[in-house]
Amino acid sequence: MEQPQxxxxxGNGETHDFNLRPKSRTGPLxxxxxxxHVFLVDTxxxxxxxxxxxxxxxxxxxxxxxxxxYILTREQSIALLKHAPDHIGLDxxxxxxxxxxxxHMTKKLANYHxxxxxxxxxxxxQQAASKLQEFLKFVAKNREAExxxxxxxxxxxxxxxxxxxKLLREASEASLxxx
Numbered sequence: 001m002e003q004p005q006x007x008x009x010x011g012n013g014e015t016h017d018f019n020l021r022p023k024s025r026t027g028p029l030x031x032x033x034x035x036x037h038v039f040l041v042d043t044x045x046x047x048x049x050x051x052x053x054x055x056x057x058x059x060x061x062x063x064x065x066x067x068x069x070y071i072l073t074r075e076q077s078i079a080l081l082k083h084a085p086d087h088i089g090l091d092x093x094x095x096x097x098x099x100x101x102x103x104h105m106t107k108k109l110a111n112y113h114x115x116x117x118x119x120x121x122x123x124x125x126q127q128a129a130s131k132l133q134e135f136l137k138f139v140a141k142n143r144e145a146e147x148x149x150x151x152x153x154x155x156x157x158x159x160x161x162x163x164x165x166k167l168l169r170e171a172s173e174a175s176l177x178x179x
Contacts (some may be wrong), residue, residue: 042054
């Protein structure tokens, strides 16, 4: 598989070697510090959502110019998913690798870490666009967090609780309409 190419803008064709193993930090994280390697994986399964992602891909660079952005070709995406078959059909997806391990994590325990947004689970392009916006906001708000996995877990818990409240509210509204 070819090396993915970072996109600092349209037409950049340079190939760079990169190491995704997390490093130890020597100082505090800053808003303008590079923190993530961002990968866009898209085999084209979900064309309407792919269109939304590709129309808004420039926003990753606009909001996070310090983080390298890699847009994988269809062939690169397929080759990647051959190694992770459980993720076939979940693309397009945005994968964020954290460049730094939390201070409490030892080198022995350090492995690739980060998080992923599976946009392929959405059939409606507007829902995918909304999740993409939430994702960009989450990264912007938490890029200085010591342990990003803690923030992801906290966000998933918060989102889960708000979804329960939303479902209860919608169920109540629906039952009122039925009456």
